[in-house]
Amino acid sequence: MNKKLSEAVALFEEVIMYGTERIIRSFEHQIFEEYSSEQLQMLQIISKSEHISPGKLASLQGVHKSAISNRYKKLETKGLVTTVDSDEDLRGKLIALTDKGHDVVSMFNEVIYEHVEKIVLDDFQETEIDEFLRIFRKLSTILKTEGDRK
Amino acid sequence: MNKKLSEAVALFEEVIMYGTERIIRSFEHQIFEEYSSEQLQMLQIISKSEHISPGKLASLQGVHKSAISNRYKKLETKGLVTTVDSDEDLRGKLIALTDKGHDVVSMFNEVIYEHVEKIVLDDFQETEIDEFLRIFRKLSTILKTEGDRK
Numbered sequence: 040m041n042k043k044l045s046e047a048v049a050l051f052e053e054v055i056m057y058g059t060e061r062i063i064r065s066f067e068h069q070i071f072e073e074y075s076s077e078q079l080q081m082l083q084i085i086s087k088s089e090h091i092s093p094g095k096l097a098s099l100q101g102v103h104k105s106a107i108s109n110r111y112k113k114l115e116t117k118g119l120v121t122t123v124d125s126d127e128d129l130r131g132k133l134i135a136l137t138d139k140g141h142d143v144v145s146m147f148n149e150v151i152y153e154h155v156e157k158i159v160l161d162d163f164q165e166t167e168i169d170e171f172l173r174i175f176r177k178l179s180t181i182l183k184t185e186g187d188r189k
Numbered sequence: 190m191n192k193k194l195s196e197a198v199a200l201f202e203e204v205i206m207y208g209t210e211r212i213i214r215s216f217e218h219q220i221f222e223e224y225s226s227e228q229l230q231m232l233q234i235i236s237k238s239e240h241i242s243p244g245k246l247a248s249l250q251g252v253h254k255s256a257i258s259n260r261y262k263k264l265e266t267k268g269l270v271t272t273v274d275s276d277e278d279l280r281g282k283l284i285a286l287t288d289k290g291h292d293v294v295s296m297f298n299e300v301i302y303e304h305v306e307k308i309v310l311d312d313f314q315e316t317e318i319d320e321f322l323r324i325f326r327k328l329s330t331i332l333k334t335e336g337d338r339k
Contacts, residue, residue, distance in 0.1 A: 043315075043318050043322060044302065044318065046322060047305070047309075047318060050326060052237075053329045054329050054332060056237070057249070057332035059249065059250070059251045060249045060332075075252060076250075076251030084206055099210045101226030102227070103225070152195060155197070155198050156191075158331055159194060165193075167323075167324055169193070171197055172196060172197055174313075174320065174321055175204055177312060178200075178308070181308055181312055182204060182207035182208055182211055182308070183203070183207050
């Protein structure tokens with residue numbers, strides 16, 4: 040079992056690594072010239088919640104708050120993000136996407152989706168996709184729930 | 190099928206995002222105070238090949254070569270990476286891990302592994318791990334092969 044888990048971890052890392060390379064390299068797409076992959080990742084994370092605190096964003100991207108602040112400024116200059124008042128957190132503002140920000144995320148998701156489709160339709164059966172979904176729904180639920188416990 | 194694929198992509202992204210947060214936050218581990226997650230990711234990518242060109246590294250991390258050069262300098266100051274002469278590529282040097290670099294990667298992998306083990310042993314059956322391995326071996330092979338085609 041230990042050996043299988045080690046292999047699973049290594050494979051997951053490889054898929055992230057080679058997947059990133061493939062999507063970025065083979066797509067000579069405009070959005071990759073305009074935005075760095077870190078900026079795109081940040082936009083995508085914001086889009087998954089309606090708005091998000093800088094601290095939570097730093098935690099999800101695995102970087103310090105100072106890095107988030109720099110990235111925020113760059114994205115704000117490009118008109119992609121803005122701040123909104125927080126109902127719950129009186130201390131601070133929350134980060135949200137602008138309409139333009141939502142458009143960039145949609146475009147990025149389409150680029151990723153087209154790539155995944157190319158890979159998957161050639162080499163995977165629908166039953167394998169179902170199995171993938173089953174495993175990842177479970178994984179995602181576990182990780183989200185654990186993340187909420189402070 | 191389209192809907193399933195979209196869900197698969199979204200779930201994969203969520204697992205990366207919440208997995209990163211969980212591993213970094215819940216482990217008050219020394220290596221996360223000493224090294225940023227980007228530095229750890231770079232060390233890990235180098236460790237997957239014996240040595241690697243700065244260009245390939247930039248491509249795998251999805252950043253510009255200038256970012257790699259900055260990260261390299263920081264890691265070199267910490268004694269974790271070094272350069273070696275390339276047999277194939279006369280133009281440039283390749284980046285390799287030092288012994289200390291290998292130690293940091295091993296420690297990082299252990300931290301990740303312990304976390305995955307905790308999640309998986311409670312909630313997943315061995316047959317699910319087997320299915321995960323089967324899907325990810327295939328995905329990794331496809332992505333690697335495509336990555337080699339220039």
